[in-house]
Structures are given as structure tokens and as C-alpha cells.
Amino acid sequence: MSKKVLITGAAGDTGRAAVKESLAVGLDVRAMVRKIDERSDALAKQGAEVVVGDLNDINTLVSALEGAEAAYFVWPVAPGLINATVNFALAAKEAGMKAVLNLSQRSADRNSTSDSCRDTYISEQVFNWSGIPVIHLRPTYFLEWLLYPWQLPFVQQGVLRMPVGKGRHSPIAAADQARAIAALLKNPEGHIGKTIPLSGPVEMDHEQMAAELSEALGRKIVFQDLPIEEYIASLKQMGVPQYVLQHFSGAMLDYQHGHMSGADNNIELITGKRPMTVGEYAKLHADVLNAKQ
Numbered sequence: 353m354s355k356k357v358l359i360t361g362a363a364g365d366t367g368r369a370a371v372k373e374s375l376a377v378g379l380d381v382r383a384m385v386r387k388i389d390e391r392s393d394a395l396a397k398q399g400a401e402v403v404v405g406d407l408n409d410i411n412t413l414v415s416a417l418e419g420a421e422a423a424y425f426v427w428p429v430a431p432g433l434i435n436a437t438v439n440f441a442l443a444a445k446e447a448g449m450k451a452v453l454n455l456s457q458r459s460a461d462r463n464s465t466s467d468s469c470r471d472t473y474i475s476e477q478v479f480n481w482s483g484i485p486v487i488h489l490r491p492t493y494f495l496e497w498l499l500y501p502w503q504l505p506f507v508q509q510g511v512l513r514m515p516v517g518k519g520r521h522s523p524i525a526a527a528d529q530a531r532a533i534a535a536l537l538k539n540p541e542g543h544i545g546k547t548i549p550l551s552g553p554v555e556m557d558h559e560q561m562a563a564e565l566s567e568a569l570g571r572k573i574v575f576q577d578l579p580i581e582e583y584i585a586s587l588k589q590m591g592v593p594q595y596v597l598q599h600f601s602g603a604m605l606d607y608q609h610g611h612m613s614g615a616d617n618n619i620e621l622i623t624g625k626r627p628m629t630v631g632e633y634a635k636l637h638a639d640v641l642n643a644k645q
Contacts, residue, residue, distance in 0.1 A: 356380040356419050357537045360407060360440075361426040362400070363391040365496050366455060369530030370424055370537075371400050377534050384416050407436035413443035422451040422537045427475075429468050429596050437475040441482035451485050451540035453533060458492045458521075458549060459603055459611050466602025467595065476547070487536060487543050491550040492612050495525045495633045498565075499640060502587050506576075507641055512562045513576045515583040519607040522551035522615035523561070528627035535622050548618055552627050555615040561630055568634035569642055580604045 357374060361367035362383035368391070374381045375398055383400040385392045396402045405412040407427065417423060425440050427433045437454075444452050460472040479486040497503055506513045529550055536543055556564070562575040583604070584597050606612070619627040634641055 354378055354380040355421050358382045358420040358423040360384045365526040366529050369526045370533040371395050373530040373534035375399050377538050410439040417443055417447040424453045426455040429599050431595050433471045433475050437478045445484050454479050454488050456488045456490045458490045459606050464602050466599045468599040485544045488547040491524050492521045495523045511576050512573055515578050515580040515604050516558055517608045520555050520557045521612035522555040524552040525628050525633050528619050531623045532619050549616050551615050564630045565634050568631035
């Protein structure tokens with residue numbers, strides 16, 4: 353019998369990809385979603401057992417975790433992370449989990465002015481205090497940001513628009529994170545208790561990123577830096593939620609001060625395959641990134 357694992361946030365960027373990769377390595381996947389819709393139907397068609405659960409309702413977690421040996425915990429940039437962590441840690445402890453993978457963030461920081469960065473740091477501590485076998489994953493910013501509503505229209509117009517100054521990071525795709533998640537769910541031994549940074553293969557600033565996007569997409573992409581306050585005001589006009597706005601205000605300041613810098617080869621060490629570059633990701637999604645407004 354194959355090993356049963358629970359993947360929360362299974363309809364999200366990393367969760368959806370983690371379901372696919374976990375099935376590919378032979379795991380028996382239970383995918384937890386908030387509701388049944390076309391996204392959950394797609395997970396079921398791949399072979400996952402779909403269950404409805406809520407990280408803020410501990411009683412739904414007890415049944416979701418039943419019979420699973422390992423689990424993946426993820427929470428969006430939204431209020432409620434600490435409460436969700438407490439619920440999941442308790443339910444996982446009661447279920448006797450052998451490993452919990454916690455998707456944290458590279459910018460987790462007790463002293464950040466971002467509520468999300470601070471809450472993520474506290475979430476890590478809660479898991480540690482709980483005594484359950486935990487692995488913290490700290491990815492840098494996702495390449496999926498290129499496809500998000502506050503970024504995609506500008507990229508389609510030839511502008512990479514971020515208030516980052518000369519800050520640097522090594523962008524990572526959700527698909528590459530998912531390969532690491534699947535590998536660690538299958539074989540967590542040797543990693544329990546560790547905090548593992550996850551990044552793409554190359555650290556770069558946004559001028560370099562714009563140049564790589566230009567080459568990959570076959571058209572000129574220019575980097576536009578702007579004040580954080582101006583950027584946040586524009587996101588507010590787009591309808592971005594207040595919690596996310598508050599997060600960006602602090603996280604972008606942290607970014608400018610080097611909190612997201614650095615690169616590692618942990619994806620390759622864990623999975624045997626290096627993560628994709630900015631250019632490779634752009635080519636993979638060129639139809640969307642090059643679409644006309």
C-alpha cells in the first residue's frame with residue numbers, strides 16, 4: 353500500500369502542483385480544498401482523493417488527517433495564519449503525523465513591519481513548540497507573480513513594475529517547489545527539524561530579470577522602479593485586499609534591504625533536477641505573457 357499524505361491548499365499555486373508531483377512519485381494523495389468546484393474536480397481526475405476542509409475549523413482537520421502519515425500545510429497571504437497553524441498543529445499531533453511540511457516564506461521575520469512576515473515567523477515557532485516532526489520551507493518570491501493581476505497587464509505592455517530598487521532574489525516556480533514538496537513528503541527522513549530555503553538557480557536584480565524576460569519573450573521588457581507608496585496606491589485601485597497591501601508595504605521595504613537575497617541549490621539536492629530559470633518560465637507561459645491587452 354502506498355503512503356497516504358494530506359495536501360492542504362490543494363487548489364492553490366503550490367498545492368495544486370504538489371498534488372500532481374506527489375501522485376507522480378507514487379504517493380496516495382488526499383487533497384484538501386475549501387469547496388468543490390472545477391479546480392477540485394480536476395484534482396480528482398488526476399487521481400487524488402478530494403476532501404473539503406477548513407484550517408480554521410479543527411474538526412474538519414481531524415477527519416482530513418485520518419490515516420495520513422505526512423502532510424503539507426500552506427496558508428495564503430491573508431489574515432488567520434496563526435489560528436490556522438494552532439489548529440493544524442494540534443490536529444496533526446493527535447493524528448500522530450510523522451512529518452509536516454510548513455510552507456513559510458524567505459521573508460519570515462519577527463521584526464518586519466509586514467503583518468504577514470511576522471505572522472509567518474510566529475507560525476514557525478508554533479509548529480516548533482508543538483513537538484510534531486516539522487520541516488519549514490522558506491521559498492523566495494514565486495515566478496507566478498508575473499501572472500498575477502497586479503503584474504501581468506504591465507508585463508504584457510512591456511514593463512516589469514516593482515518598488516524594489518537594487519534588491520535581488522532568485523525567483524522560483526511553484527512547479528519546482530512542488531517537486532521538492534513531493535520528495536519530502538515521500539522521504540522526510542534526514543530533514544525533520546530543518547528550515548530549508550528554496551530558490552531558483554540564479555540571483556538577480558529586476559534589471560537583469562527584465563533583460564532575461566526580453567530575450568525569452570522576443571520583445572523589449574523594461575524595469576520600472578517606483579516608490580513603495582505609489583505602488584501600494586496603484587494596487588489599492590486594482591482592488592487588492594488591505595491585508596495584502598499592508599504586507600507589500602513592509603515586504604518591499606525588507607526586499608530593498610536584502611531580506612530576499614541569496615540563491616541555493618536545495619531543489620536540485622532534494623529532487624535531482626535544478627529549478628527553471630526566469631527565461632524558461634517565461635517561455636513556458638509566453639502565450640499569456642505576450643497576449644495583447
